[in-house]
Amino acid sequence: MKKIDRVKPRKRYRAARYPSHADPDPTLHPYPVPFPFHRELVRAVAGVGLAATLFGCEPKKGSGAPPAPRAQQSPVPPVLSERRELARVEGAFPNPQNPFVSKNSGLPHRTSPYGTGEPSYLSDEIARKLIDRVFKTEGFDLAPQVLYDTDGVALRTSAYDRKRGIGYVWASWPTLDEDAIVSWTRGDTGTGLPEEPGTPERIRDWFKGRDWRLQRLPPSLQGEAARIQAMPDGPEMAVAFARFSKAYHAELLSMEEIKALDEAPRRKEFIAVISQFDGRHLTGYTAVRSEAVKKLLAELEKTKEPDQVKEAWRRLAELDSREVLSVLERNVREYIAWARSQGLQ
Amino acid sequence: MPATLSVTWHLTHNCNLRCRYCYTGAKFGTGMSPAVADRAAAFSLAEAGRASAEHLETVFFGGEPLLRLDLLCDVVDRLRREAGGRRVSFKTSTNGTLLSARAVEALRRREVFVSISLDGDPETQDAERPDAAGRGTSERLREGIDRLLDWNPCAAVNCVITPRTAGRADRSVRWLYARGFKYLSTALDFGAEWTPDDLGVLRRSYERLADWYVAETLRGRKFYLSAFDEKIRTRTRGPLDRAERCALGWRQFSISPSGRLYPCVQFVKEDDDDRFVIGDVFTGFREDHRRALSECSEGPKPECSGCVLQDRCSSWCACVNWTSTGRIDRASPVVCAHDQMLIEIADRAANRLWKRRDPLFLHKHYNPAFPVLAFVEDVVVKERTGEEDRPS
Numbered sequence: 096m097k098k099i100d101r102v103k104p105r106k107r108y109r110a111a112r113y114p115s116h117a118d119p120d121p122t123l124h125p126y127p128v129p130f131p132f133h134r135e136l137v138r139a140v141a142g143v144g145l146a147a148t149l150f151g152c153e154p155k156k157g158s159g160a161p162p163a164p165r166a167q168q169s170p171v172p173p174v175l176s177e178r179r180e181l182a183r184v185e186g187a188f189p190n191p192q193n194p195f196v197s198k199n200s201g202l203p204h205r206t207s208p209y210g211t212g213e214p215s216y217l218s219d220e221i222a223r224k225l226i227d228r229v230f231k232t233e234g235f236d237l238a239p240q241v242l243y244d245t246d247g248v249a250l251r252t253s254a255y256d257r258k259r260g261i262g263y264v265w266a267s268w269p270t271l272d273e274d275a276i277v278s279w280t281r282g283d284t285g286t287g288l289p290e291e292p293g294t295p296e297r298i299r300d301w302f303k304g305r306d307w308r309l310q311r312l313p314p315s316l317q318g319e320a321a322r323i324q325a326m327p328d329g330p331e332m333a334v335a336f337a338r339f340s341k342a343y344h345a346e347l348l349s350m351e352e353i354k355a356l357d358e359a360p361r362r363k364e365f366i367a368v369i370s371q372f373d374g375r376h377l378t379g380y381t382a383v384r385s386e387a388v389k390k391l392l393a394e395l396e397k398t399k400e401p402d403q404v405k406e407a408w409r410r411l412a413e414l415d416s417r418e419v420l421s422v423l424e425r426n427v428r429e430y431i432a433w434a435r436s437q438g439l440q
Numbered sequence: 441m442p443a444t445l446s447v448t449w450h451l452t453h454n455c456n457l458r459c460r461y462c463y464t465g466a467k468f469g470t471g472m473s474p475a476v477a478d479r480a481a482a483f484s485l486a487e488a489g490r491a492s493a494e495h496l497e498t499v500f501f502g503g504e505p506l507l508r509l510d511l512l513c514d515v516v517d518r519l520r521r522e523a524g525g526r527r528v529s530f531k532t533s534t535n536g537t538l539l540s541a542r543a544v545e546a547l548r549r550r551e552v553f554v555s556i557s558l559d560g561d562p563e564t565q566d567a568e569r570p571d572a573a574g575r576g577t578s579e580r581l582r583e584g585i586d587r588l589l590d591w592n593p594c595a596a597v598n599c600v601i602t603p604r605t606a607g608r609a610d611r612s613v614r615w616l617y618a619r620g621f622k623y624l625s626t627a628l629d630f631g632a633e634w635t636p637d638d639l640g641v642l643r644r645s646y647e648r649l650a651d652w653y654v655a656e657t658l659r660g661r662k663f664y665l666s667a668f669d670e671k672i673r674t675r676t677r678g679p680l681d682r683a684e685r686c687a688l689g690w691r692q693f694s695i696s697p698s699g700r701l702y703p704c705v706q707f708v709k710e711d712d713d714d715r716f717v718i719g720d721v722f723t724g725f726r727e728d729h730r731r732a733l734s735e736c737s738e739g740p741k742p743e744c745s746g747c748v749l750q751d752r753c754s755s756w757c758a759c760v761n762w763t764s765t766g767r768i769d770r771a772s773p774v775v776c777a778h779d780q781m782l783i784e785i786a787d788r789a790a791n792r793l794w795k796r797r798d799p800l801f802l803h804k805h806y807n808p809a810f811p812v813l814a815f816v817e818d819v820v821v822k823e824r825t826g827e828e829d830r831p832s
Contacts, residue, residue: 097636102755102776104747111787113794114806116678121797122806130807131660131799133817 123421191432193360197353200266201372205277216267216371217419223253223265225420226369229427230254230263237262242345243366248352248359249345252366259440260364261431264348267371269311272347291340295328298336316342365434367427375422445493446692447484448501449477449515450708451508453697457535457577459557459569461602461629463763464503465709467572471508472697476721480695481518483721488526496523500532500552501694501705509543516550533557533598535569537577539584548591555596555625556588560612564605589620593818596623603632606642610649617656617663625666630764634774643781650789657793657801662814669804671752671779671786676805679751688737688758688768689718689730701725703733706759737761737768744771753779 114121122128230237237254241262244250253270255262264270292301302309302324309320319339326332353368370376431439452471453464472480488496498519500512516530530552539556547554558581559568566576588595597616601609613624628634646667653668674680689703696702696711699721707716718733719725737758744750754760755771764772793801803810 099634099636099639099773099777102741102743102771102773103780104744105749105780106746108748108784111675111791113672113675113787113790115675120806121794122802128797128799128802130803130813 120421123425188429188432191429191436193433194426194429195367195369197357197368199373199375200353200368200370201374202266202271202275202353202370203277203350204271204275204372217376217423219265219267219269219371221420222369222371222376222423225424226263226265226427227254229424230256230261230431233428233431235259235261235431244345245359245362245364246355248355250348250352251346255366261366261434261439263367263369263427265371266348266353266368269308270348272344272349272352274350275348275353291337293333295332298332299324301336312343312346316346360434360437363438363440365430365437365439367430369423369427375426376419443493444495444497444691445488445491446497446499447487448499448692448694448705449480449505450501450503450694450696450705450711451505451511452503453710454507455502455504455535455572456507456537457504457569457571458574459535459600460604461568461600461632463631463706463709467503468710470697471503472511472695472699474511474514476697476699477511477515480699480721481515481522483695483724485519485522485526493526495527495529498528498530500530504535504538505532506534506538506543509538509546512552513546513550516552520550529553531555535577536581536584536588537571539587541587544587544591553595554588554592555598556585557598557600558585558616559599559605560608561615564608564612568600568602568605585619593620594623595621596625597621598625598627600627600629601642602629603634603638606638606645609642609645610652613649613665614652622663624664627666628774628778630760630772630774634778636777639777639781642778643785646782646785650785654789654792657804658796658798660800662800662804662818667782668786668789671783672790672805674752674783675787675790680756688734690734693718695721703730704759706763733758733768739769741769741771744776749780749783752783755779 227237235256236258237256239254241252241255241257242249243252243255243262250264251270252262253265266275268276292298302320309317312320316339319335319342323332323335323339326335348368356366356368359366449472450464453466453468454471455462455464455467458467484496484498496519498515500515502508505512512532519528519530530550531554532547532552533555534557536556536558539554557569559565562576562578565578565581569577571577599609599612599616601612605612609626613626616624649665650668653665656663692704694702694705694708696708698711700711700717701719701721702708702716703718707713716733717726718730738756741755744755747753754775757775758768760775761770761772762768764774790801790805803813807813
């Protein structure tokens with residue numbers, strides 16, 4: 096009787112044709128594939144006129160975590176595994192639009208006097224990592240923290256490719272100027288930058304309310320801020336502060352500049368303002384992207400299995416974060432495709 | 441440091457069945473004593489703490505673990521009480537003959553996940569898994585299976601394929617699926633003497649099964665079939681990395697009825713093979729021996745050198761290698777031949793589904809949200825209709 100007594104290494108194998116872990120996600124590329132919901136759920140959704148939304152909904156959509164205190168929210172996990180390499184996707188956007196026009200940015204963002212823990216924001220670090228990777232995959236050589244100063248728009252980009260004229264600003268708390276983050280604690284009105292202080296007492300007050308911002312400035316500006324605060328009262332302080340203020344605002348992105356950047360493509364320069372406060376980048380109970388899943392979750396809450404409900408909420412909250420990163424990735428790719436269609440070098 | 445530490449308790453050597461391929465050795469009445477169980481519980485918790493494991497998974501095994509149902513319940517209750525902040529979970533694998541209403545209620549209340557070992561249709565079940573008197577068991581399993589699936593529609597079934605049953609493996613799986621199981625796990629009897637002819641017969645079974653797998657997926661049926669889904673996963677998500685494997689004796693170990701420690705379930709047998717004893721619950725691990733076994737099994741396998749499928753096969757599994765070859769550091773020729781065949785058949789099935797861009801196939805294998813969305817959908821559908829998504 097013949098036996099199987101030897102390991103026989105396979106030297107050649109005709110590769111499988113379905114996508115591997117190294118390929119772009121086929122549920123998203125080259126076009127989104129809707130989740131195949133059960134017909135009973137379709138009926139439930141159709142009952143309130145949402146069937147079209149159900150079939151049109153993008154994959155990996157989810158929303159609605161139970162409110163959680165912001166401090167306890169776990170960091171957003173990267174949606175892409177470490178082993179996966181991003182690949183350039185040709186032809187994914189036959190008619191690309193600019194997804195980052197200022198009206199989509201969610202700015203100005205107005206802080207509120209109370210917190211409910213919702214929505215959650217993408218962390219600066221993870222969002223920028225993802226955006227940098229997409230640009231790199233698409234063939235751009237972005238340098239970090241490049242100062243852009245053209246035609247009245249002066250800001251520190253998050254990353255910019257001078258040679259090709261494309262880059263982005265990740266607009267979040269540290270990078271936005273004070274008319275883009277309207278603070279109720281300062282009594283801001285959101286109608287422009289607050290008036291600059293003129294007296295020594297008000298200059299010192301100005302610095303006090305902005306400790307967290309100052310920590311994020313370049314070291315030279317931090318040093319200048321400390322020097323000014325240590326100065327004796329007098330006209331020299333006001334002069335130094337005026338100089339400092341100009342440099343300070345040049346580091347930050349104001350609403351006026353955000354709107355002006357909408358026009359930059361006319362000069363064949365492309366700076367995407369990608370906002371942490373963009374509704375598409377929010378996670379949590381109020382950040383709804385899919386009416387179908389919201390309906391699903393409302394139905395779930397009526398079930399009599401509290402443990403299952405609790406577990407489902409927990410998992411959906413975790414996965415919701417991943418889905419937001421998928422949306423961000425797609426939008427960045429579309430921005431690049433749009434920039435190319437507008438004459439990017 | 442492992443995220444999960446898995447500890448398997450062999451509550452007894454005894455069993456009321458005499459499955460023809462059973463690897464757990466002779467059946468005799470000695471079970472774990474309360475004193476050993478008491479010590480084993482303390483040992484498990486201490487070891488989870490030492491390893492900084494976030495999650496302690498406890499698996500009850502045997503013999504037939506439900507022969508010691510009361511001890512099982514006591515252990516669960518105690519570990520839950522003393523777990524502190526650590527997450528604990530419980531599983532057991534049973535032959536299904538002792539799933540009385542009382543047993544199901546006791547397990548359900550304690551949230552013990554139950555998987556059942558069945559080999560397929562009544563003819564196969566009766567031939568391969570008779571009781572101690574040699575009688576068929578398919579008939580007496582009916583009620584137990586119904587109770588299990590009523591409690592947990594997601595219960596898993598484990599089906600062993602032997603050279604005798606290779607020709608009807610597809611029929612067995614389809615029977616189990618029609619019975620209501622959606623999580624179907626198949627495994628070869630690697631201790632058997634497989635011949636090339638046997639694998640040829642199995643190949644044809646797998647090919648018929650692949651046709652069924654494709655057809656059911658295209659019909660929109662959600663189910664998991666380990667034979668194909670695991671191999672497809674090695675492509676769509678990449679091979680299992682070291683952190684996901686058992687690591688022989690590190691991320692998992694077994695406690696025999698006498699309290700001795702083994703690196704995996706397959707080594708326990710009659711609890712008399714000192715070569716694989718890595719300690720006991722009274723004196724702790726023999727760390728040198730534990731490390732040596734793990735390093736031996738994890739070492740490179742020169743016989744696999746140059747193989748383009750090495751990342752997708754099961755040659756890393758030490759206990760399967762040992763069962764098949766008598767060595768833990770050598771890849772099994774039977775595993776090699778079997779896996780090469782299976783990878784090819786699984787890939788062809790996946791190619792067919794990919795060609796049609798089937799949404800269920802795409803989301804099942806590429807959407808990390810799939811398990812959650814499927815789970816939530818099942819809960820809502822059942823609530824609305826009172827029915828599960830069972831095949832007609």
